Amino acid sequence: MTDNKARKMQILMDYAGDAIILMDSSGIIHFANKATDRLFGYGSDELIGQPITMLMTKRDAPHHQRYVDDYLLGKQSKIIDIGPREVIGVNQSGEEIPFDLSINKASIDGKEFFVGNLRDITDRKIERSKLLQAQKLDSVGQLTGGIAHDFNNLLSTIMGYLELLSYDIDNEDHLKKIDTAYRAATKGAELTKRLLAFSKKQNLTPTIVNINDSVTNVVELVKIALGIGVELDLELSKPSYTTLVNRAELESALLNLCINARDALPNGGKIKISTTLKQLDMKHVRNLSISPGDYVSILVQDNGIGMSQKILEQVLEPFYTTKTFGGGSGLGLSMTYGTMKHFGGTISIESKENRGTSVEVLLPHVAGEPAILDVMKTGGYKTSKGLGTILVIDDDIAVLNMTADILSRLGYTVLKALDREQALKAVKSDAQIDIVLCDVVLGNGERGFDVAKEIKDLSADISFLFMSGYTNSSISDHGQFSEKELLAKPFSILELRKKLADTD
Numbered sequence: 001m002t003d004n005k006a007r008k009m010q011i012l013m014d015y016a017g018d019a020i021i022l023m024d025s026s027g028i029i030h031f032a033n034k035a036t037d038r039l040f041g042y043g044s045d046e047l048i049g050q051p052i053t054m055l056m057t058k059r060d061a062p063h064h065q066r067y068v069d070d071y072l073l074g075k076q077s078k079i080i081d082i083g084p085r086e087v088i089g090v091n092q093s094g095e096e097i098p099f100d101l102s103i104n105k106a107s108i109d110g111k112e113f114f115v116g117n118l119r120d121i122t123d124r125k126i127e128r129s130k131l132l133q134a135q136k137l138d139s140v141g142q143l144t145g146g147i148a149h150d151f152n153n154l155l156s157t158i159m160g161y162l163e164l165l166s167y168d169i170d171n172e173d174h175l176k177k178i179d180t181a182y183r184a185a186t187k188g189a190e191l192t193k194r195l196l197a198f199s200k201k202q203n204l205t206p207t208i209v210n211i212n213d214s215v216t217n218v219v220e221l222v223k224i225a226l227g228i229g230v231e232l233d234l235e236l237s238k239p240s241y242t243t244l245v246n247r248a249e250l251e252s253a254l255l256n257l258c259i260n261a262r263d264a265l266p267n268g269g270k271i272k273i274s275t276t277l278k279q280l281d282m283k284h285v286r287n288l289s290i291s292p293g294d295y296v297s298i299l300v301q302d303n304g305i306g307m308s309q310k311i312l313e314q315v316l317e318p319f320y321t322t323k324t325f326g327g328g329s330g331l332g333l334s335m336t337y338g339t340m341k342h343f344g345g346t347i348s349i350e351s352k353e354n355r356g357t358s359v360e361v362l363l364p365h366v367a368g369e370p371a372i373l374d375v376m377k378t379g380g381y382k383t384s385k386g387l388g389t390i391l392v393i394d395d396d397i398a399v400l401n402m403t404a405d406i407l408s409r410l411g412y413t414v415l416k417a418l419d420r421e422q423a424l425k426a427v428k429s430d431a432q433i434d435i436v437l438c439d440v441v442l443g444n445g446e447r448g449f450d451v452a453k454e455i456k457d458l459s460a461d462i463s464f465l466f467m468s469g470y471t472n473s474s475i476s477d478h479g480q481f482s483e484k485e486l487l488a489k490p491f492s493i494l495e496l497r498k499k500l501a502d503t504d
């Protein structure tokens with residue numbers, strides 16, 4: 001080989017991105033390029049003369065020579081002279097590294113050699129596991145959404161009848177019991193709300209939110225709840241940035257992150273909350289399953305107990321908690337994840353046992369003026385008109401009966417329908433229906449909005465009010481009906497009265 005050619009060959013080997021190894025038939029390394037040293041963490045030439053098994057796991061090493069011998073005896077090999085295959089190797093520090101390996105046979109002066117080509121696939125592995133995790137969370141989300149929907153119907157019935165019952169009872173002692181039961185059901189409703197947020201089916205109307213304002217709000221609350229010896233550090237971006245998110249959901253997510261950080265500091269320590277603007281390009285967002293662009297970042301860090309890899313892999317799953325019974329519901333992070341995904345963002349968690357945890361909330365940067373907070377409507381509500389006729393349509397018979405009972409108590413004449421057919425029959429009857437109160441999701445794939453449209457075509461004077469466990473933005477197609485005409489389940493008698501009073 002000419003000097004020039006040899007130099008070029010050398011450059012080829014030194015600069016090749018893949019690790020390339022030349023090994024003889026007894027498994028001794030004769031050559032390894034620079035990428036090999038980098039991949040396995042060895043110094044230059046340290047691998048030459050060593051057995052290839054030193055780069056293998058304890059599981060694989062004992063079988064290696066038998067594979068080579070079998071191959072040389074003419075038996076088939078799963079790897080030699082065939083395309084790349086995923087294998088695990090071990091680097092100098094004993095850490096396992098995944099790579100694609102292809103091996104080809106070569107002959108030098110009549111002796112058999114093998115050339116191994118190794119490509120590091122750590123990034124690909126991480127990406128794949130994140131994707132799997134995202135898919136898993138998505139299906140768990142769909143499942144929880146379905147359960148939450150049914151649960152909402154049960155709670156509607158329980159709460160409705162308890163409230164009705166409370167009007168019939170004068171006995172203080174009995175009233176107290178009913179009140180306790182009602183409060184328990186309300187807690188159940190709160191839990192359902194969180195589940196629906198995880199499954200992205202919750203009412204999450206977004207507004208332009210100034211993230212520094214939200215952080216400051218939450219910090220005011222958290223300060224009171226911090227234990228002795230827990231310091232809180234705030235580093236807010238200047239200027240402050242805005243995003244499009246449901247403010248209450250964002251703040252409840254941040255509150256959970258702060259409480260989680262506090263719980264990770266049983267012996268005191270530091271919590272730091274910082275906000276920044278981040279420009280994330282293709283490379284940055286690859287593992288986060290979000291699109292490249294400008295993101296506002298809220299980072300909550302603590303130097304507490306941290307998490308093991310095993311815990312870290314499960315924290316986004318609903319109901320996963322390490323807190324002792326009664327301490328946590330395990331919905332905080334899963335809900336946060338669901339909310340951020342819903343608004344085009346995500347959360348990213350890093351943690352080391354006994355070193356601490358940082359959780360970053362990323363939301364797309366959306367410029368604009370923050371919305372002024374909703375001012376509570378004053379002046380009370382009109383009492384319901386009463387004495388009108390309402391047609392209630394709900395495929396859940398318990399909810400249907402309960403709603404009808406409440407409405408007759410309020411003074412309405414009530415007609416009931418379990419499905420489209422019964423509803424249309426009622427409309428075509430002699431009854432003069434003023435209002436239709438209809439569930440959004442009816443059985444047999446019927447949609448409340450479609451049934452309502454048919455009713456409207458038959459009788460233009462009727463007003464509509466829809467009830468649903470899923471609310472506003474989660475019901476993407478309202479047909480010709482407005483969001484104002486929606487009543488979230490479970491509802492109290494007061495809420496029902498108020499909505500009916502607003503329905504003209």
Ligand SMILES: Nc1ncnc2c1ncn2[C@@H]1O[C@H](COP(=O)(O)OP(=O)(O)OP(=O)(O)O)[C@@H](O)[C@H]1O
Nearest residue numbers: 260261264315321322323328329330331332333357
């Ligand atoms: N900052 C942190 N440090 C250490 N572990 C954490 C931290 N944040 C979360 N974890 C772990 O993740 C688990 C899940 O957190 P998540 O907020 O989802 O639920 P929870 O706090 O247990 O209950 P909930 O928030 O519903 O009351 C926690 O139980 C804890 O093991």
Ligand SMILES: [Mg+2]
Nearest residue numbers: 256260332333
């Ligand atoms: Mg929590």
